[in-house]
Amino acid sequence: SAVISQKPSRDICQRGTSLTIQCQVDSQVTMMFWYRQQPGQSLTLIATANQGSEATYESGFVIDKFPISRPNLTFSTLTVSNMSPEDSSIYLCSARDTGPDNEQFFGPGTRLTVL
């Protein structure tokens, strides 16, 4: 199993600023994902981060707002740009290897509050 860590674990930010969240996996993984969980809601996939290529964004999420980097097989970053209070959420990093039944692991999440 993979262990995923995220930094920061929580932050309080002012509107209009940007925050970069780091995700580190303790082993090489093929696929990494970023999810958003708004207060009291379920998880929504923002994008799939593939090493060596552009991230694939889900409907409703754009690269200008949520730029993602994936420089190697163990690390990814998500930036939340030009933040507004509506961006207040838990942001979760997730990872798995290819293979149909592989478990998908999650990081502890980053709790973001935008004032």
Next chain:
Amino acid sequence: AQKITQTQPGMFVQEKEAVTLDCTYDTSDPSYGLFWYKQPSSGEMIFLIYQGSYDQQNATEGRYSLNFQKARKSANLVISASQLGDSAMYFCAMREGRGSGYSTLTFGKGTMLLVSP
């Protein structure tokens, strides 16, 4: 249409009793996988159990079992002998296109389980 439906926003159970959390799914793909995750108040997502669409037997992991009824498209989670530490949000999720290996998880809205002494 929602792909994963969890109809119970909240469930209450007494310690040591069993509880069933409902999950129905919608897919036309013959290959898929079903997952259950637990999310305590700390926010982390903890993997509990997995069921593949071609698995003949219901999955079990310790006190967790998955009641898989393929014709009904349901994948209910059964927790036996509930413990206070089981109090958490529980999410059902599905991955379609099992053969491709590249598909993503879709989550239900979750069920909040509260275990009382």
